[in-house]
Amino acid sequence: MQTQVPAGLPESANFARQVELNRTIEGEYPLQKFTRLGESLVSSEGEVRVKMEFGYSVGYACFKAKVSATLLVECQRCLQPMEIEVSGRFKFALVHSEDEFELLPEEFEPYLLEGEEQSIIDLIEDELLLSLPMVYAHENACSDFMSRQQKEIEAEKEASHPFAALKALKADSTKTNKD
Ligand SMILES: [Zn+2]
Missing domain, CATH: 1.20.5 (Single alpha-helices involved in coiled-coils or other helix-helix interfaces)
Incomplete structure (x- = not known):
């Protein structure tokens, strides 16, 4: 069972720096890294496919990201395990304060920079939780x-x-x- 993030895949990074570097982070994170999500799963075996592209768009420091995973959940009707495919795409602009939220063009969601490094794991997990369907059944x-x-x-x-x-x-x- 894979529990470690593969070499070269960071669990956190300085997002502003990644923008400067025009960096792309791409790979598979083990599902076991996402403990909050794990509470909704029958099994935490498997991976989350992730691609994050940092750079500038219309003058904004931002990143685009795609996440997808096959999750084993409990069918809400018969309570037996079932697989669901979840995926999400999102586009964040880096902001330094909440005052900047309103100034952002609509295409971006604000990502508030706090601390030296930002957690990629938390970000991916939030997006996966949001992309979980409200209802699922066989x-x-x-x-x-x-x-x-x-x-x-x-x-x-x-x-x-x-x-x-x-x-x-x-x-x-x-x-x-x-x-
Ligand atoms: Zn069922």
Whole structure:
């Protein structure tokens, strides 16, 4: 199981510096790095494909990023594991204060620079959490599972039926005896 970020893939970076360097960060981060996301998953095995391109756009220091992953989650209908594909694209401009938010062209989301380095892991995780669908359920396999489950419930009901029938019979016979 891969738990370490591959060599050359930073977990954090000075974003302003990456813009100066016109740097592209591309690779696969292990899903296990994203612990908040992990709470919504059945398994944290796998990778998140990431591409971040730093540079200038219409005079703004910014970065574009793409994230995608195949996640194993619990089907909201039958509670069995299911795979979903999530992906997101976003474009952030680096800002130094909240006052700058309103000055940004609409195409950008503000990314507030704080501290020496910024966490790439947190950024990717936020975007993945946002791209999780609100509702997910199996398309076809789920109905198979549901009908199987339904049969099991019915079988259980039937199994408990003889006992109920016996009870009714007993009550009946008591009555008969009294008469
Ligand atoms: Zn299902």
